Amino acid sequence: MTRPDGVLSELAAWQAAVRDQFPILSGAPGSYLDSAATAQKPRAVLDAVQEYLTTGNANAGRGSYPWAGRTTALVDRCRRRIKGFLDDPEPDRSVVHVVGGTTAALRTLALDWLVDHLTDGDEIVVPFADHEANVSPWREARDVLARRGVRIEVVAMPYEPSGDYDLAALAALVSPRTRFVAVTHVHHVFGVDMNIHRLRDVIGPEPVVCLDAAQSLGHLPVSVRRLDVDFLAFSGHKAMALPGVGVLWARNTRGRRYAPRGWEGSPNTTGLVSLEAALDWFEETGVERIALWTRALGARLTAALDTLDAYRVLGCQDSLAAGSTVQRRQGIVTFRHRGIPAADLGFVLSEHGFMVRANSHCQAGATPGDASVRVSLHVYNTVEEIDRLVGLLAALNAECG
Numbered sequence: 001m002t003r004p005d006g007v008l009s010e011l012a013a014w015q016a017a018v019r020d021q022f023p024i025l026s027g028a029p030g031s032y033l034d035s036a037a038t039a040q041k042p043r044a045v046l047d048a049v050q051e052y053l054t055t056g057n058a059n060a061g062r063g064s065y066p067w068a069g070r071t072t073a074l075v076d077r078c079r080r081r082i083k084g085f086l087d088d089p090e091p092d093r094s095v096v097h098v099v100g101g102t103t104a105a106l107r108t109l110a111l112d113w114l115v116d117h118l119t120d121g122d123e124i125v126v127p128f129a130d131h132e133a134n135v136s137p138w139r140e141a142r143d144v145l146a147r148r149g150v151r152i153e154v155v156a157m158p159y160e161p162s163g164d165y166d167l168a169a170l171a172a173l174v175s176p177r178t179r180f181v182a183v184t185h186v187h188h189v190f191g192v193d194m195n196i197h198r199l200r201d202v203i204g205p206e207p208v209v210c211l212d213a214a215q216s217l218g219h220l221p222v223s224v225r226r227l228d229v230d231f232l233a234f235s236g237h238k239a240m241a242l243p244g245v246g247v248l249w250a251r252n253t254r255g256r257r258y259a260p261r262g263w264e265g266s267p268n269t270t271g272l273v274s275l276e277a278a279l280d281w282f283e284e285t286g287v288e289r290i291a292l293w294t295r296a297l298g299a300r301l302t303a304a305l306d307t308l309d310a311y312r313v314l315g316c317q318d319s320l321a322a323g324s325t326v327q328r329r330q331g332i333v334t335f336r337h338r339g340i341p342a343a344d345l346g347f348v349l350s351e352h353g354f355m356v357r358a359n360s361h362c363q364a365g366a367t368p369g370d371a372s373v374r375v376s377l378h379v380y381n382t383v384e385e386i387d388r389l390v391g392l393l394a395a396l397n398a399e400c401g
Ligand SMILES: Cc1ncc(COP(=O)(O)O)c(C=O)c1O
Pocket: 036, 037, 101, 102, 103, 104, 131, 133, 134, 184, 186, 187, 188, 212, 214, 215, 235
């Protein structure tokens, strides 16, 4: 494996050319380090939206004139494009339900599908230390079922102290009644790949698995075939498309067949235009390379913070050092300082032009006391930005450590 600093110099010229494709960054008042909240958009996405809205905007599935026909074809093509991007092994069987985002996707699944899939005494596994969007829908489903007189057991996903799923402990909790397991691909606070490729070995072939891919799509290759998951949700806006479009993908090989319920209304055509352009852009740019870059930048930041002992980086510690052979951190670095409250740290960083998030990041069960500073990277972030950030964090540490 090339060491992260080697990756940064090998890919430097490529990265500079990629960064140039983000118009917002050329006039930016500082460093955008909040891509886990929402990602910036490359020119290709902005151009595709502009082109669509100025040359052929219409509704889909309604009219028969050329603009309407083109839009209907676009929606169908985009659904196929999403399946291809996810490495869907059976695109003729699966379903892509276009929704507003990850939150909407998971809630739709919980209330339109899960409640009909489960029977009295069934068990579901819920990751209670993940994003709230991947926790509250499953509780809601349990409550709906309870009102129908169906009692299900909600089993808490066990975690290791590092924030990883404790797959050994999970193995002991799985029973023949375990019907559904909700997981996250990359944790939005700890930043690590949650080892989903090992999940099936632990839970066996039967349970339905739902993957929250909000923080992995566009950051690393996401293959539903390799991960062997049954449902997948992601948000367009975190994947360089426009806000307001998201996907619930259903494999439809385990459990009840999923199909969108009821009258769906007009699709978010502009959102789909942007999503198709974003997926094309990821493929042309190379998701593997994007992952190498952001992982290496994250390793540079974590390695620097590791030398300043008043800072503590959350999540898997094996991923910290730049020389570590375990680089599971995917460009999200979340930390606290021993003496400076996260909100204050966030304020000072903002004053210096660093756009980071400083709170508890919508993590389920987190209280304001759990606040931390999250630096979340994408391919457009540079070594120079990280080094300037490290310089400021070191200076603050010298003042307040
Ligand atoms: C892991 C994860 N899941 C779900 C969500 C919710 O995404 P959205 O607000 O786009 O619905 C987020 C947003 O930050 C997230 O990080």
